[in-house]
Amino acid sequence: MRRTIGFIVVAIGILAYATVLLVGIPSLQLNELALPAEHSPITEPVARGRELYIQAGCIYCHSQQTRDVNMGPDIQRNWGRYAIPSDYVGDRPHLLGTMRTGPDLHNIGARQPSEDWHLIHLYQPRSVLPNSIMPSYQYLFLESSQVPQGMKEVPVPDQWKPEGKRVIATQDALDLVAYLQSLDHTYPIPATTE
Amino acid sequence: MLPISAILLAVVFLVSIIALLILIWSISSGQFSMGPGSPNVIFDRKNPGKVEDPASTDDKRENLQQLLVASSQYRIPQPPPEKNDPASRRDSDASTALITRYLLASSCVWLVLGSFFGLAASLKFNFPDWLNQDYEFTFGVLRALHLNLVIYGWVSMAGMGVSIWLIPRLLKTTLASQSLAIVGGHLWNLGLIIGVFALFAGMTDGVEWLEFPWKTDLLFALGGALIGLPILSTIRRRKVHHLYVSVWYIGAAFVWFPFLFIIANLPIYEGTQHAIVNWWYAHNVLGLWITPFGLGAAYYFIPKVIGKPIHSYQLSLLGFWALALFYSQVGLHHLIGGPVPTWLVSLSVVSSVMMLIPVAAVAINHHRTMWGHFRALRFSPTLLFVVTGAIMYTLVSAQGSAQSLRIVNMTTHFTHATVAHAHLGVYGFASFILFGAIYFIFPRLSGRNWISQRLIFTHYLLSLFGIILYGGVFFYGGVIQGIQMQNSDIGFSEVVANTKPYLWVRSLAGGLMTLAHLVFALHIWWVWYAPKTKKSFIPQTQLESRA
Numbered sequence: 001m002r003r004t005i006g007f008i009v010v011a012i013g014i015l016a017y018a019t020v021l022l023v024g025i026p027s028l029q030l031n032e033l034a035l036p037a038e039h040s041p042i043t044e045p046v047a048r049g050r051e052l053y054i055q056a057g058c059i060y061c062h063s064q065q066t067r068d069v070n071m072g073p074d075i076q077r078n079w080g081r082y083a084i085p086s087d088y089v090g091d092r093p094h095l096l097g098t099m100r101t102g103p104d105l106h107n108i109g110a111r112q113p114s115e116d117w118h119l120i121h122l123y124q125p126r127s128v129l130p131n132s133i134m135p136s137y138q139y140l141f142l143e144s145s146q147v148p149q150g151m152k153e154v155p156v157p158d159q160w161k162p163e164g165k166r167v168i169a170t171q172d173a174l175d176l177v178a179y180l181q182s183l184d185h186t187y188p189i190p191a192t193t194e
Numbered sequence: 195m196l197p198i199s200a201i202l203l204a205v206v207f208l209v210s211i212i213a214l215l216i217l218i219w220s221i222s223s224g225q226f227s228m229g230p231g232s233p234n235v236i237f238d239r240k241n242p243g244k245v246e247d248p249a250s251t252d253d254k255r256e257n258l259q260q261l262l263v264a265s266s267q268y269r270i271p272q273p274p275p276e277k278n279d280p281a282s283r284r285d286s287d288a289s290t291a292l293i294t295r296y297l298l299a300s301s302c303v304w305l306v307l308g309s310f311f312g313l314a315a316s317l318k319f320n321f322p323d324w325l326n327q328d329y330e331f332t333f334g335v336l337r338a339l340h341l342n343l344v345i346y347g348w349v350s351m352a353g354m355g356v357s358i359w360l361i362p363r364l365l366k367t368t369l370a371s372q373s374l375a376i377v378g379g380h381l382w383n384l385g386l387i388i389g390v391f392a393l394f395a396g397m398t399d400g401v402e403w404l405e406f407p408w409k410t411d412l413l414f415a416l417g418g419a420l421i422g423l424p425i426l427s428t429i430r431r432r433k434v435h436h437l438y439v440s441v442w443y444i445g446a447a448f449v450w451f452p453f454l455f456i457i458a459n460l461p462i463y464e465g466t467q468h469a470i471v472n473w474w475y476a477h478n479v480l481g482l483w484i485t486p487f488g489l490g491a492a493y494y495f496i497p498k499v500i501g502k503p504i505h506s507y508q509l510s511l512l513g514f515w516a517l518a519l520f521y522s523q524v525g526l527h528h529l530i531g532g533p534v535p536t537w538l539v540s541l542s543v544v545s546s547v548m549m550l551i552p553v554a555a556v557a558i559n560h561h562r563t564m565w566g567h568f569r570a571l572r573f574s575p576t577l578l579f580v581v582t583g584a585i586m587y588t589l590v591s592a593q594g595s596a597q598s599l600r601i602v603n604m605t606t607h608f609t610h611a612t613v614a615h616a617h618l619g620v621y622g623f624a625s626f627i628l629f630g631a632i633y634f635i636f637p638r639l640s641g642r643n644w645i646s647q648r649l650i651f652t653h654y655l656l657s658l659f660g661i662i663l664y665g666g667v668f669f670y671g672g673v674i675q676g677i678q679m680q681n682s683d684i685g686f687s688e689v690v691a692n693t694k695p696y697l698w699v700r701s702l703a704g705g706l707m708t709l710a711h712l713v714f715a716l717h718i719w720w721v722w723y724a725p726k727t728k729k730s731f732i733p734q735t736q737l738e739s740r741a
Binding site: 004011014023025027029031033056057058059063067068072073076077083084085087088090096099101103124125126131133134135138139 | 202206318319322323326327328329332333334335337338396398399400401402426429430437442445446449450453454457461463464465466467468469470471472473474478482518519522523525526528529530531532533534535538541542604607608609610612613679680681682686687688690691693694697
């Protein structure tokens with residue numbers, strides 16, 4: 001081809017066409033969604049916890065998108081009903097994830113509501129799930145012989161505690177758990193969508 | 195909603211097919227005005243029947259020459275005429291020396307760093323309680339650093355370096371405004387450095403492939419534009435009539451990347467819409483930025499080394515435009531079964547399968563060109579790396595098309611198979627070709643010979659075994675993981691436990707590759723700083739006559 005400009009225009013044109021298809025049209029299609037009324041409220045600790053979830057890179061091993069029974073046994077694994085676009089209204093960045101090195105977390109709050117369990121699990125996953133390969137997130141905890149006023153001690157089993165010390169949850173740990181507890185999309189699918 | 199999406203989908207498919215037919219018609223009826231010598235434009239007019247591999251030794255080059263050129267079927271390529279006053283090979287190389295050196299040296303540093311981060315991230319699965327006291331060393335940080343450094347640091351910078359070196363050679367001219375490109379290179383590096391510190395500090399955008407804060411991303415957009423502009427303006431001042439297929443790939447990559455990068459970084463998406471944009475971008479970076487660099491380089495180095503034009507030039511043009519048409523629509527196969535509109539996923543699945551057309555075009559071209567010359571691999575390190583990369587491209591593309599099929603995807607989605615596939619593409623295909631290109635370019639750039647053929651071969655073997663373990667054994671582990679995950683009788687924690695041996699394989703593979711990169715980088719370092727001896731140094735006059 002002799003004409004450089006023509007080449008550039010066609011190259012851009014093809015990509016622009018694909019962009020309209022793959023970005024433009026779906027954006028219009030998904031624009032009118034509203035957050036379902038039953039969606040768990042996004043409180044301040046939940047919002048802070050979500051930031052911590054992003055920072056810690058939980059997304060690299062945990063998806064938040066349950067699939068229809070035709071695609072996999074998500075429902076049999078007790079991971080909840082299939083996800084719908086309105087479950088995610090207002091999420092930025094999105095946290096759908098594409099890996100299940102660990103289990104899906106779209107409904108972890110419903111499946112595992114206990115704050116203590118989450119704190120112990122974050123401090124030492126293998127104390128509750130012996131097979132786990134999840135890193136231990138101990139930078140979210142303090143280790144001290146005294147529990148300071150107003151702070152929460154985590155009931156870690158003795159064999160996993162540092163010698164002679166107690167494990168105390170930081171605000172970050174509590175916020176992250178608050179976010180995990182808020183992940184509950186088990187409400188029925190609103191009648192208006194699909 | 196359903197009928198509208200169905201009509202839309204049908205129209206889109208129809209447009210693709212019509213575009214493909216127009217393309218085939220225009221190539222076969224000569225609309226692209228290719229002269230008879232178009233594929234020969236890469237050969238030297240003064241000395242067309244000369245094999246070339248600066249990475250090799252004199253003895254092996256002589257062997258190569260005997261093997262290829264002395265054979266009875268060899269036909270000396272006839273380069274087409276040029277416009278007035280074409281630049282010599284030496285002038286072309288001289289005009290890009292600084293920027294190529296800068297980009298390639300930077301890319302090697304990022305490669306070594308990125309490899310260590312990847313290895314550390316992999317070891318985190320084997321030792322989950324290792325380095326658990328500080329945020330800076332968590333898996334999330336290490337993994338993000340690995341991905342961003344190898345993509346934007348290694349592959350992008352090496353790809354840009356190889357491309358900017360190729361462009362004036364292919365156009366028989368000199369590079370326009372090299373200083374602009376150098377400023378661009380600095381901005382790109384600055385973006386990476388700030389990005390690394392930002393990720394260590396927890397300032398991540400949280401979007402896979404776009405973790406660097408969007409303000410740093412502006413530096414990449416600007417830097418990329420400053421490197422791309424000289425390339426595009428060099429195309430305008432070419433001294434050849436025809437643009438060789440590598441120029442198409444390279445030119446298009448520099449046009450596509452800013453477009454993709456800016457649209458993906460716009461802060462206007464949320465929810466599933468953001469996920470759609472995320473994977474549209476991530477797959478297009480592979481297809482429209484990294485793949486063009488790899489293919490553009492392979493289309494140059496394979497015929498260049500063996501002194502024989504590519505098998506079918508028409509086919510290469512079909513491959514290029516079909517790649518542009520179909521690759522730009524494949525990204526959404528990352529969300530099969532997810533909460534996104536079904537028609538969108540169907541579109542991406544069909545496009546992924548249609549990718550077989552450009553892949554077959556490229557495969558036929560690369561492999562048919564090499565056919566009957568595989569013994570040449572023994573005498574040419576460049577060819578060894580580039581041809582391995584080209585074979586991996588065929589493999590990984592066929593694998594990618596298969597993995598996008600709903601029935602296969604059900605099993606491989608969410609598993610380590612996807613990760614293995616990504617490595618087969620970025621490492622097995624793109625990185626291998628870039629390694630080969632750098633082995634070719636470096637002697638021309640420095641006027642020095644590689645000191646040790648054995649070190650080059652060590653690098654090759656370590657990388658090859660690394661990627662066979664990663665793309666083969668670890669991929670198999672991912673498939674097993676997927677099959678078990680699809681079976682609700684097997685508990686999830688059992689599935690996790692069964693992946694453990696494969697995660698060790700991954701660390702082993704990562705270790706081999708990291709070692710390979712150290713060999714590579716130290717060899718460069720050694721050659722660059724070695725005292726000038728007869729063995730290590732090539733006088734400039736000899737360079738010209740050999741070119």
